[in-house]
Amino acid sequence: MEHLASIIDDELKPTKDQPVLLHVNGFGATPLMELYLIYDLAAQFWEKRGHHDSPFIGWQLHHID
Numbered sequence: 001m002e003h004l005a006s007i008i009d010d011e012l013k014p015t016k017d018q019p020v021l022l023h024v025n026g027f028g029a030t031p032l033m034e035l036y037l038i039y040d041l042a043a044q045f046w047e048k049r050g051h052h053d054s055p056f057i058g059w060q061l062h063h064i065d
Contacts, residue, residue, distance in 0.1 A: 001038060005045040016050040023056040032058070 014020060024039045026032070035057050046053050 001041045002045055005042055009045075009049065014049075014051060018051060020046055020051045020053050021056060022046065022053040024058075026058070 022039065022042055024035050024042065026035050039055060039057050043053055043055070
């Protein structure tokens with residue numbers, strides 16, 4: 001997870017204290033417990049860099065056509 005978040009951080013280069021929207025989507029197949037575990041790891045990553053996240057966790061998108 002940290003590798004993926006680092007790539008996003010390098011590309012977007014958010015400023016310190018800039019809010020971020022953290023969207024963890026399971027596409028309908030991932031158990032909520034696993035989504036919340038990934039969210040926790042991602043939130044820790046962004047908090048270390050001084051960002052405050054707004055969580056968006058669940059099955060908002062089931063498939064891409």
